[in-house]
Structures are given as structure tokens and as C-alpha cells.
Amino acid sequence: MKQIYLLLTLSLIIGIGALLSTRFIEPPLGEGDSAIHIFNWGEYIDPDLLDQFTEETGIRVVYETFDSNEAMLVKINQGGTSYDLAIPSEYMVEKMQERDMLIEIDHEQLPNLEHIGEQFLGLDFDPENKYSVPYFWGTVGVLFHPDKTDLDFTEWDMLWDESLRNEILLVDSAREVMGFSLNSMGESLNETDPDKLDAAFQKLVELAPNIRGVVGDEIMQMMINNESIAAVIWSGSARDVMWENEELDYVVPEGGSNLWFDTFVIPETANNIDGAHQFINFMLDPENAAQNADYVGYSTPNDAGLLLLDESEQEDTRFYPTDAQQETLEVYKNLGLENLGIYNELFLKFKMNLE
Template identity: 35%
Template structure:
């Protein structure tokens, strides 16, 4: 044995590397990967103030972007925020880990309608964060004709006056609804029928924006939009001229959930964050900043009558439907939309 030789540099580096996650754990850290314009900064600050856990917040603007980054392993995320149908695919692919429901004391606050949904019937992997729909916003000062469905929006008269979310599955589903085709069983034949209609529609769109589609409407750059209901609710709050319409042909209702990826390191912190979000007063803060449909009944009781009267946040009636995981067809949709948008 050569005691003269100091520690091997390679092993020292390995040791330090091994200690790195320990250091992070001691300080308490949470790597949150969520939608942009969805998690208010005060909520993150409040969580850190109370628990000492530092939140590293990264955002995405589509389920696909989140999956691409998660699957590529570029970052280690402890908590993600997929939409229900994406969560369903992730559960099927074993990309999520089961939750320890005993650690989530606030689960009882959720409305019964948001438990046991098709994407996760036993609620083993996901907890609802916010819900909403995708509908039409009309600037009634500029658009004087009645707008009831997708075909009323995508007309030659409104060329370059339309903003839509930049989301392939959404775009294709609107064409399918307009054609009276199912949005959850998609095959080559239904895509072939949707294609020419969608090609026409895409040409009329002025802006594709999933992050903040309200901006183009607010700035007066467009007069119509097919957008997330929370964005529509903010517009209505700003100015009553922005009316929200659930498309007559049918509309997508989504439930965005919180879930822990299979490879997450800070599982305890992730559970604490979910439980924090489930608190009525915290969830209420989220509603105030991003007025989607709040699945938390206890939080809904804290909302003002004005907030509850917002037709985009809490629509009455409407033909709403959840998306389901469509497997292989998702790739065909991606390709179809890439081709059509590129052809503009």
C-alpha cells in the first residue's frame, strides 16, 4: 500500500459528485416543470417562505414540449403539469411514479367531478391542478356577426384577424368536430378528411401562440381567437367586449394535473408542493391570477361572485369532452400539422 499517494483525483471527483445530490437535498429543492402563464410567482414564493424549499421553475408551452424535454432527460424534474390525456400516455409508458396519497392531506378539497377521471381512474398518479376548456373569444366591438362555432371563426372574412393556440392536437380536433368526426379515435381516414379543411383554416390564422394568446387580442392585432379558457377569462375581466363562446360543434375540456416523473429525486418536496397547492387559500390565489376552472371546491367558496360569474372560467352548458391518449395517431397529427403549417 502506498500511503504517500494522495486520494486518486478521479475518485475524489466521483465522491464529490455523489455528495452533490445530498447537498441539494439538505437545502431542500424542487424542480418544477410547468405550463407558462399558469403558476403565479407569489404561490412559489409562499411555498419557499413556509418550507424553506427552493423551487426551480421551468416552463413549457405544450404537452409535447414537456414530453420532449422529459424523455430526452435534459433536466431532472420532480414535478410536471401535463394535461389529462398526456398524463394518461405517461402512465401507460411508466413515466410517472405513484403518489403517496397519505401525504396529501388536502385531497378532500377537490370536487368529486375531478376524481376518478378516465386518465387515472384511481387517482394513483395525478392530482388535478386546474381545469378549463378551449373555446372561441370574440371581440364584439369588431365582429358584429354571431359566432357560434369553428366554421363561424374560420371564414375568409376574418383572414388575418384570428389567433389560435399553437397546439397540433387542438387544431386537428377543431376540424374533426366541425366535420362531426370523433376526436378520440383518429385514423388515416379521419385525418384525410380533416386535412383540406384544416389547410384552409391555417391560412386564415394570423398568430399561433400558446403562451399568451390574449396578447394579440388585447393589442387589437386580431379580433377572434380559439384559446384556453383562462386566457379568455382574463380578457373578459379586462373588458366585457371579449365574449367567450363554447363551440357548438363540441369543445375540449382539459384537466391539467400535477404528477411526479419516474426519475424524480425530490419526491418528498414534490408531495409537499402538491399538498400546498391543494390548500384553499393557495388555490384561490391561482384562480385570481389565472382564472381557469378551479377543481378545488373549498377554494371556489373563497372566490368573489364576480369571479364565479366569469363565463370563461365557469361556463354554463356547452358540449364538453375530454381528450384521451390516441397513441400512434399523435405522431400522424404532428406530421399533418407540420406539413400544413409549412405549406403556408
């Protein structure tokens, strides 16, 4: 019996000791300490910048991570947390705004906002950028293996090519999949005309023999392992995959695609609103934006920061499309529940049509 007592007491002592030891690794916040709580995607910021921010402003950064917009929404919505800054994607900004979960951003406190390219401001999901400031942006395109196919995917229609039998992966997301089908027909990916949506659905059904799977996050690992020739995927994920598997290439087909954003927002749970503004402004500084873009690898909306990146990077039209290409990109509009329902329903029908 002594063993058990010993085991339990020892475990308790080590446990409490480990908990206390964290105080020495990172001193806890005292009463007077100023700090901001940031809620971000995993591996989505250069950690050196956090230290630099603390050095410059004296504000400590408490950093937490999430892995999906929905998970973030639940954590913030439920309360019990006090995040001063979060980084959701644009559709989630809209949702949070509808639920009155966001605090207006004071543009006067953000002098560095001028560095953000005009084409990235005032978009549909937040017309006056009242609640959000763009952090990174990207597109939807085709990630493919150039050695295994002669197609270059400059047109969406090439996905329908017979040589790609059972070789295409799609992300499991209604708007993206319906969107590229609409784009391939020269329509807008915000189309609400039921006939056109139905035509897009019919076209997707024709694509069915080429589709290997409609998958979630696994799509990245599957592409890294060369399990498929092509995948319709977000540029950010494509970038991550191409770091692991250098044989792959990414292209945004002509005829339109989606323009997505991850943005800074200040949730209503914030305690340190000034600190949050300071942090946004700090990240908008061209040098910091460039350093961060270099670390994360996504496309920065910071025009001045972009000029500080390597030229090869700046001229990479796969991730920084030319102005002409950018014209064809569209942000998702909030189509309302009813239309979204149609999108989801058609997408579901399409998935059920697959083998």
C-alpha cells in the same frame, strides 16, 4: 497591458463576488435542510404561496420554470436534475407515464384531494389519478372582438362565415384544429374513423380563405394588438390576452370542445417524495387554491376553492362553463401513433393548402 490584467482580474473578482453574494440573498441549502425542487411554467403560481408553504412546513422551495411541455420533458428525461414536482399538461403526463418517468402518487397523503371536483378526476389520460393531480384546467374556444363582428361564435360553424375573410388566427396544433372541425360537424374530437377525419379535413379546406395565419405563441400578442377579429385558442391564453386587451371576449362554442389540464406529477428523479406530497396537499387546500386561482387567473378544479372566489368569477361561464356545457367537453384520448399520424398529416396538408 496593465489595463488588461486589471480588467480581467477585476471582472473575475466581481464575478465570484456576485456568485457568493447570492448566498446572502438566499442562504444555500445546508445538509439538514429539507427542500423540494419544483419545475413549473413561468408565472404560473402565486409566489406568496411558496413562502407560506415554507413557513408552515419548514421545507424550502427551489423553484424553476420552463416554457413548453417539450422543453420540460427534455430536461427531466436527460437526468442531471432532481425535480421533485413538475406541472405538465395532460397529454405530456401520458407520454411521461409511457416512458416510466413518473412516480405513483400516494392518495393517503393527500387528504385535500376530496376538494377536487369529481368531473376532473379519473379521466382518460390517467384513469385512477395514479400519477397526476389536476392543477388548472381549461377549454378551447374562440377569442374575438365583439365590436368588429356581429357573430357571437356560439357555434363553431360561425367561423366559416364569409364576413371573416382573412380574419381568423389558429393555434398551430393538429389536435386542436382538427378537433374543432370535427366538433363543428357534431363529431367527437377523438374520432378515428378515416372517412370522418377526411370530412373534417375537407371542411377545414373550406375555411382556408378566412384564415389569416396558423401561429404559435405569437397568437397572444397578435390578438392583444387587434391584428385579427377572431382566434381559436386555449382558454388560459385567452384569459391572459383579455387582461391586456379588455375589448376582447371569449366563448366556448356549443357542440363540444376540448377539456385540458395542467397537472402535478412527481418525476422519478425526485429526492423528496414526501415533501412533494405535502406541497400538492398544500396547494389543494381550498383557501390556497382560491388564492392561486386569483393570482394566475386560470380555472381551478378545486370545487371548495372555487366557492371562495368572487361571485362574478364563479359565475363567469366562459371560464367555468355550466354543467350542461361541461358535458360536451372531451379530454383528448391517446389515439395511438397511427391515428395521431393521420391527424398530423391532415393538419399538415391543410396548412399547405393555405396561401
